[in-house]
Amino acid sequence: DGGITQSPKYLFRKEGQNVTLSCEQNLNHDAMYWYRQDPGQGLRLIYYSQIVNDFQKGDIAEGYSVSREKKESFPLTVTSAQKNPTAFYLCASSIAGGSGEQFFGPGTRLTVL
Amino acid sequence: QQQVKQSPQSLIVQKGGISIINCAYENTAFDYFPWYQQFPGKGPALLIAIRPDVSEKKEGRFTISFNKSAKQFSLHIMDSQPGDSATYFCAANRGADGLTFGKGTHLIIQP
Numbered sequence: 001d002g003g004i005t006q007s008p009k010y011l012f013r014k015e016g017q018n019v020t021l022s023c024e025q026n027l028n029h030d031a032m033y034w035y036r037q038d039p040g041q042g043l044r045l046i047y048y049s050q051i052v053n054d055f056q057k058g059d060i061a062e063g064y065s066v067s068r069e070k071k072e073s074f075p076l077t078v079t080s081a082q083k084n085p086t087a088f089y090l091c092a093s094s095i096a097g098g099s100g101e102q103f104f105g106p107g108t109r110l111t112v113l
Numbered sequence: 114q115q116q117v118k119q120s121p122q123s124l125i126v127q128k129g130g131i132s133i134i135n136c137a138y139e140n141t142a143f144d145y146f147p148w149y150q151q152f153p154g155k156g157p158a159l160l161i162a163i164r165p166d167v168s169e170k171k172e173g174r175f176t177i178s179f180n181k182s183a184k185q186f187s188l189h190i191m192d193s194q195p196g197d198s199a200t201y202f203c204a205a206n207r208g209a210d211g212l213t214f215g216k217g218t219h220l221i222i223q224p
Contacts, residue, residue: 100145104156
């Protein structure tokens with residue numbers, strides 16, 4: 001089965017803790033993305049990567065960090081600097097330089113206690 | 114600055130009717146305009162997409178109309194069914210950059 005997996009599905013964090021969300025794809029896509037979804041706000045771009053070992057900030061990168069050591073994996077770390085981290089986080093992938101079509105994973109719901 | 118404006122925020126349509134959702138964009142560099150469907154607790158799924166060199170694209174009951182001069186595009190769902198009840202997002206981007214999304218339309222199809 002080709003697709004994008006995100007884990008965990010639900011994540012709870014105490015204030016002041018860093019937490020890492022996993023995103024893995026077996027679609028052989030070069031580009032990967034992280035979005036944050038809040039009620040009534042649509043999806044907003046956090047970071048994206050078009051190739052291994054390279055990534056760019058999106059519209060709301062502050063308080064987040066990423067790495068892209070492997071083509072298949074693009075983990076997102078939500079740091080303690082993120083003031084309002086409770087949200088639904090979505091990972092996506094696409095063919096770099098292609099049609100722009102992005103495929104999304106099932107999401108991780110992060111709640112800060 | 115919101116680059117893609119979507120309306121309405123919510124929409125109720127009777128079964129068998131036509132659902133229409135509208136979007137307007139500002140960045141003329143955008144060259145790809147997808148629509149996504151999302152069910153509660155799930156990731157968005159690509160429904161249909163269009164490029165600015167065509168004015169209309171139809172796939173089954175779903176049609177995108179595109180007006181390049183007005184910088185507007187819309188989604189029409191014909192013969193709307195209760196299973197179409199979901200949140201719909203329009204989006205836009207250029208190349209392999211990240212997508213810029215509208216804020217979404219919560220669609221309810223009443224039986």
